[in-house]
Amino acid sequence: xxxxxxxxxxxxxISAAGGRASGAAIDPAGEVEPYPRAAEQTxxxxxxxxxxxxxxxHVSFGGVLADVAGTVLSAKSNVSxxxxxxxxxxxxxxxxxxxxxxxxxxxxxxxxxxxxxxxxRPQQPWFVVTGHTLIVGDLGRTELAVSAEEGTKxxxxxxxxxxxxxxxxxxxxxxxxxxxxxxSLSSRPSSTTGFEKQFNKAFRIETEEEFxxxxxxxxxxxxxxxxxxxxxxxxxx
Numbered sequence: 001x002x003x004x005x006x007x008x009x010x011x012x013x014i015s016a017a018g019g020r021a022s023g024a025a026i027d028p029a030g031e032v033e034p035y036p037r038a039a040e041q042t043x044x045x046x047x048x049x050x051x052x053x054x055x056x057x058h059v060s061f062g063g064v065l066a067d068v069a070g071t072v073l074s075a076k077s078n079v080s081x082x083x084x085x086x087x088x089x090x091x092x093x094x095x096x097x098x099x100x101x102x103x104x105x106x107x108x109x110x111x112x113x114x115x116x117x118x119x120x121r122p123q124q125p126w127f128v129v130t131g132h133t134l135i136v137g138d139l140g141r142t143e144l145a146v147s148a149e150e151g152t153k154x155x156x157x158x159x160x161x162x163x164x165x166x167x168x169x170x171x172x173x174x175x176x177x178x179x180x181x182x183x184s185l186s187s188r189p190s191s192t193t194g195f196e197k198q199f200n201k202a203f204r205i206e207t208e209e210e211f212x213x214x215x216x217x218x219x220x221x222x223x224x225x226x227x228x229x230x231x232x233x234x235x236x237x
Contacts, residue, residue: 001097001118001126005172005189010059012179014189016129017046017234018116018173019094024048024072025065026129027174030057032065037190046073046095053108053129054079054142054233056226057180063209074103074110078231086112096120099129104162107132107140107181108157113162127170128193134162135173137186139202142215144181144226150217156208167194181222206237 004019008030016026017035025035040044049065072092075085081235086092088103100115114129120217132140133155140152170192179188184201196203205211 001120002064002237003127004038004042004171007176007189011056012175012177013055013181014174016171017027017044018045019044019097020081022047022094023097024050024092024094024099025069026050027052027055027060027131028065029055029060032092042088046132048092050092050099050114051077052113052129052174053077053111054145054222054230056108056229060233061231064135065195068214074101076103076105076108076110078110088112095160100125102161102213104120104131104133104158106142106151108145111152111158115165123165125166127172128165129172129174130162131174132181134171134196134200134203135175135182135185136171136181136191136196137181137200138184139215140181141183141220143219145230148216148219149212150194152212153208155215156211159203159211162193163197165193167192167197172197180220183220199228204225226227 006015011027015028046069049069050059071083073083075087086101089119090101092099098117098121104111104113108187116127117125142155175181177185181195
């Protein structure tokens with residue numbers, strides 16, 4: 001399996017491409033050139049553009065990339081472009097790589113994460129693409145699409161599912177320091193579930209009541225374009 005992470009500064013975020021003969025681009029952002037270039041360098045054909053959620057900090061889905069690959073989103077997404085809807089437990093096959101879809105609302109009502117297994121290795125998941133749920137050092141903000149309390153309660157249930165994963169799993173988030181989608185985000189683009197269980201304050205909280213208080217206490221300043229960008233994606237703008 002070949003995995004490439006792309007760290008973006010405008011907008012601030014992390015995207016990824018992976019596979020070998022066939023692959024996917026996950027949460028593409030900014031300029032599209034890096035993705036076909038990486039595919040050409042590795043001999044990979046991009047089959048899917050996968051969005052972990054409808055982004056509120058940039059226009060999603062890779063622009064012209066969507067013309068050459070199918071777009072994959074949660075079945076709960078409200079967007080104007082054609083896409084392949086996926087549900088909790090669905091699997092996407094990319095040669096020897098299997099991406100298992102896990103529904104994880106909270107940062108956005110349609111949020112998913114991807115549990116990645118390389119069948120050429122021991123047939124256990126290798127890493128998890130967490131989008132804007134579990135980010136290195138913190139969790140994603142919860143009030144961009146619904147009320148902060150509603151989003152936080154959804155995120156608590158989603159995080160409980162993440163905590164059940166093996167400690168050795170690498171996490172590959174969709175944001176890092178300076179992103180508007182979180183608070184105390186690390187500049188590191190990856191971690192492990194075990195490390196975050198020990199050192200991520202938000203991820204360590206065990207009760208929903210305490211979690212709601214913690215996550216709604218220091219909400220970052222409102223992102224003025226969030227509603228506008230989600231409207232663009234839905235075709236309402």
